[in-house]
Amino acid sequence: MERDTIILFYPLVDKKRQVSNLPFPILYLERMIRDSGLITILLDERISPDYEIIIEKNKDRILLAGVSAMIGYQMISGSKFSESIKKHTQAPVVWGGWYANVLPELLLKLEFIDFVVVGQGEIAFKELCLALYQKLPLENIKGLGYKDSNGIIINEKATLIDEKTFPNVDYSLIDINAIIESNGIPAPEERSINYIATIGCPYDCHFCCLAAIWGKKFFAKKVDVILNDLELFIKTGNIKKIAFDDDNFFGNKSFVQNLCNGIIDRGIQLKWEANAHVSTFLKNYTEEDIRLIYKAGCRAIRLGAESGDQEILVKVNKRINVSDNYEIVKLLGKNKIKPVFYIMVAFPWDPDKDFKLTLDMVGKAKTINSNLEAGINFFVPLPKTKLYDEGIEYGFQPFKDHFELIDFIGKEYVAPWWKHDYRKELYIFLRVYFKYANPRHYKSQFGLLKIFSFIATIFLYPISYLRLRYGFRKAPFEAYIYFGLRRFLNAITGWNSKDDEESMARTRSWKR
Numbered sequence: 001m002e003r004d005t006i007i008l009f010y011p012l013v014d015k016k017r018q019v020s021n022l023p024f025p026i027l028y029l030e031r032m033i034r035d036s037g038l039i040t041i042l043l044d045e046r047i048s049p050d051y052e053i054i055i056e057k058n059k060d061r062i063l064l065a066g067v068s069a070m071i072g073y074q075m076i077s078g079s080k081f082s083e084s085i086k087k088h089t090q091a092p093v094v095w096g097g098w099y100a101n102v103l104p105e106l107l108l109k110l111e112f113i114d115f116v117v118v119g120q121g122e123i124a125f126k127e128l129c130l131a132l133y134q135k136l137p138l139e140n141i142k143g144l145g146y147k148d149s150n151g152i153i154i155n156e157k158a159t160l161i162d163e164k165t166f167p168n169v170d171y172s173l174i175d176i177n178a179i180i181e182s183n184g185i186p187a188p189e190e191r192s193i194n195y196i197a198t199i200g201c202p203y204d205c206h207f208c209c210l211a212a213i214w215g216k217k218f219f220a221k222k223v224d225v226i227l228n229d230l231e232l233f234i235k236t237g238n239i240k241k242i243a244f245d246d247d248n249f250f251g252n253k254s255f256v257q258n259l260c261n262g263i264i265d266r267g268i269q270l271k272w273e274a275n276a277h278v279s280t281f282l283k284n285y286t287e288e289d290i291r292l293i294y295k296a297g298c299r300a301i302r303l304g305a306e307s308g309d310q311e312i313l314v315k316v317n318k319r320i321n322v323s324d325n326y327e328i329v330k331l332l333g334k335n336k337i338k339p340v341f342y343i344m345v346a347f348p349w350d351p352d353k354d355f356k357l358t359l360d361m362v363g364k365a366k367t368i369n370s371n372l373e374a375g376i377n378f379f380v381p382l383p384k385t386k387l388y389d390e391g392i393e394y395g396f397q398p399f400k401d402h403f404e405l406i407d408f409i410g411k412e413y414v415a416p417w418w419k420h421d422y423r424k425e426l427y428i429f430l431r432v433y434f435k436y437a438n439p440r441h442y443k444s445q446f447g448l449l450k451i452f453s454f455i456a457t458i459f460l461y462p463i464s465y466l467r468l469r470y471g472f473r474k475a476p477f478e479a480y481i482y483f484g485l486r487r488f489l490n491a492i493t494g495w496n497s498k499d500d501e502e503s504m505a506r507t508r509s510w511k512r
């Protein structure tokens with residue numbers, strides 16, 4: 001039987017709770033081989049958990065199996081799929097995505113992985129499929145990693161190409177409604193999905209691997225293509241919200257203006273959020289532009305505020321000032337757009353100092369705009385970034401293999417340079433003071449919890465406001481009383497502590 005089938009797998013992102021993300025990596029690859037005469041099977045583990053049956057059914061036809069994985073649970077679910085391919089078929093397995101980009105050698109050491117693709121995956125993937133189909137050599141495929149008798153070989157990476165030259169994505173290949181409902185049916189106004197409108201970023205922050213992988217380039221999709229896609233999602237999935245997952249959505253002002261005008265002209269009714277670089281946004285967007293962005297449906301902007309320690313901002317090459325963070329929360333508040341800070345704390349140089357100054361900054365910004373939200377992560381040196389070697393100098397242990405990395409991801413992180421465990425202070429900060437510094441926060445709760453939160457707000461709002469305003473976090477007695485009351489009420493009412501877990505989850509994740 002001819003081997004003419006490519007199977008592309010999008011692994012589970014989390015063991016328990018799924019995100020309603022479109023499986024862009026496999027959709028992007030499918031379009032590249034659509035007209036090649038090969039058959040493509042797309043497998044999204046959320047929709048096809050019983051993928052082994054499909055592998056078994058096609059075992060004699062599979063030419064290549066592809067997996068796209070980020071660093072996180074996808075490493076585990078992608079490994080299980082790859083082992084299953086090896087168990088049932090003779091087909092080789094290729095991995096792409098962020099994991100393959102930052103640690104390709106780790107993947108190629110595994111028996112169940114034959115190839116990796118680094119850099120932009122589309123062209124290398126297409127060339128690999130055709131090379132296997134036509135039995136051509138692999139040496140000239142840019143960005144391809146493989147192993148032979150000489151060991152691991154990773155070919156030179158290709159430069160990032162504007163995807164406007166690639167065929168359009170075919171969303172009819174996936175079940176959009178099943179993805180939106182992968183955690184149960186959401187309320188009609190909460191039907192949401194993610195989207196990627198651009199690729200790349202012109203900055204080179206030293207904790208981020210984007211510049212090393214894509215070379216500081218930035219391209220946006222055609223505005224008409226995006227608008228057509230949004231209309232399709234509304235028609236097929238009845239979506240009301242879009243999360244633009246671009247690294248630097250606001251990086252090109254004329255693109256943003258054209259997109260916003262297009263959304264308004266076509267009458268597209270969606271609430272959306274996207275990422276911005278703080279100083280670029282402040283420099284390039286006037287209040288008139290922000291009003292246009294709001295009119296087009298933008299309700300939140302995620303910002304890499306990163307740190308309240310100016311020395312850190314310079315060292316990581318963030319190209320913003322601490323004062324920019326105050327300015328932007330004020331500006332967005334005035335224009336009814338919610339700011340969301342992404343923050344990193346406990347860098348190797350002086351973790352006590354940056355931790356303190358950063359919590360001071362986030363707290364003060366919250367008193368300027370009580371709608372501010374923040375995700376606070378501990379700094380972890382990521383391979384392929386400029387801070388990786390420095391992290392190793394400060395005692396960070398490089399991962400020897402895939403399994404050590406999986407072990408690391410599953411554990412509570414403590415860096416060798418930490419002077420004490422920062423988690424407890426961060427937990428109290430996020431769970432009590434940051435939360436109750438918004439006097440309207442109880443409105444997002446339901447039932448008895450709403451009543452409890454309302455009463456707690458009466459007592460905790462003034463204390464939280466003053467503590468955040470003046471950066472005073474010592475002797476948090478009222479926080480202990482609050483936790484005691486919560487535990488007592490949890491015990492007698494059977495409430496779960498989901499929001500506690502969410503606060504802690506924010507302190508654990510990696511940048512990629």
Ligand code: SF4
Nearest residue numbers: 201203204205208247
């Ligand atoms: S952290 Fe953000 S702004 Fe900095 S290089 Fe990465 S994507 Fe660009």
